[in-house]
Amino acid sequence: MIISNNPFATLSVFLPSIVMQVFVILMVVLVILGTLFDIIHKKNVKYFFQNAKKAKSQAKRNLSSNEKTSIIAKTFASEILTTSELGAGKRRVAHLLGMYGTLLFWATSVILIFCYSSSTIKTPIIYPILWHVGAIMTCLGGYWFWFFLRVDVSAEAHPWYRIIQADLFVLSLVITSTFALLWSFLQSYNVIGWSIFFLILFGLSNLVLFGGVYWSKFAHMFYKPGAAIQRNLAEADGSRDNLPEPSDQPKQFGLGIKREAPKHY
Numbered sequence: 382m383i384i385s386n387n388p389f390a391t392l393s394v395f396l397p398s399i400v401m402q403v404f405v406i407l408m409v410v411l412v413i414l415g416t417l418f419d420i421i422h423k424k425n426v427k428y429f430f431q432n433a434k435k436a437k438s439q440a441k442r443n444l445s446s447n448e449k450t451s452i453i454a455k456t457f458a459s460e461i462l463t464t465s466e467l468g469a470g471k472r473r474v475a476h477l478l479g480m481y482g483t484l485l486f487w488a489t490s491v492i493l494i495f496c497y498s499s500s501t502i503k504t505p506i507i508y509p510i511l512w513h514v515g516a517i518m519t520c521l522g523g524y525w526f527w528f529f530l531r532v533d534v535s536a537e538a539h540p541w542y543r544i545i546q547a548d549l550f551v552l553s554l555v556i557t558s559t560f561a562l563l564w565s566f567l568q569s570y571n572v573i574g575w576s577i578f579f580l581i582l583f584g585l586s587n588l589v590l591f592g593g594v595y596w597s598k599f600a601h602m603f604y605k606p607g608a609a610i611q612r613n614l615a616e617a618d619g620s621r622d623n624l625p626e627p628s629d630q631p632k633q634f635g636l637g638i639k640r641e642a643p644k645h646y
């Protein structure tokens with residue numbers, strides 16, 4: 382069955398496992414370097430801590446460490462694990478598909494490459510299945526977002542094929558998973574030439590995805606959780622990030638508000 386094929390085991394006949402393992406380590410180093418350069422260049426983390434300090438000085442009450450732990454745990458369970466900031470709807474479903482698909486794909490890639498990239502070791506069937514499922518989920522969530530949900534397309538009426546730098550992350554993410562699936566599929570049908578071709582494209586797209594962290598939205602997966610925790614702590618201690626409390630007046634936006642369904646991003 383294609384989905385239970387471990388493509389890295391077959392690959393190990395032509396390419397030593399150590400080369401695959403060094404490639405994975407190189408990708409991790411690229412992510413760390415890209416994120417560090419991003420932090421230094423944009424000074425976003427510096428601003429984040431300055432803002433948190435300022436907000437703390439305006440806190441209306443001190444939070445106990447128990448309260449803080451509970452807020453952080455709740456933020457993890459809701460905002461981070463279920464991306465609740467995207468509300469209930471297609472945008473959130475697409476993101477969850479892409480996020481969990483990617484995590485599954487990355488985790489199983491590491492397991493397959495570091496433990497089972499050899500034709501002499503038997504791979505437990507579950508890992509290649511999860512690897513393929515992860516790649517398929519990433520493609521479903523990512524292409525759904527790319528073709529239909531992207532703000533440029535869904536709210537600003539730009540054609541789906543208009544590509545800008547902000548698309549680097551989502552495009553390299555889905556293209557990497559697409560090439561992985563095509564490589565595995567062709568390899569399991571013994572189409573040697575094309576499978577090598579897609580293997581090379583798979584490698585190159587990984588280089589773009591992990592090497593492009595500085596220019597892409599990749600690092601949002603680290604920044605977003607931090608910002609969500611800070612936002613909820615600021616809400617609880619009353620500093621509210623220096624913003625006013627929501628009004629308790631009835632909502633009066635006029636009839637114009639009903640002309641078009643709201644699109645919140």
Ligand code: HEM
Nearest residue numbers: 460461464472479480483484547548551598602605606646
């Ligand atoms: C493996 C982890 C993750 C992956 C693969 C991932 C993937 C993506 C992708 C592909 C996009 C679309 C980017 C674009 O605008 O072109 C996106 C946007 C977004 N992500 Fe993530 N993400 C991850 C983690 C997270 C986490 C942990 C959070 C929040 C705590 C988060 C919140 C968001 C938000 C709010 C958007 C904007 C969505 C929109 O415009 O509809 N992401 N993410």
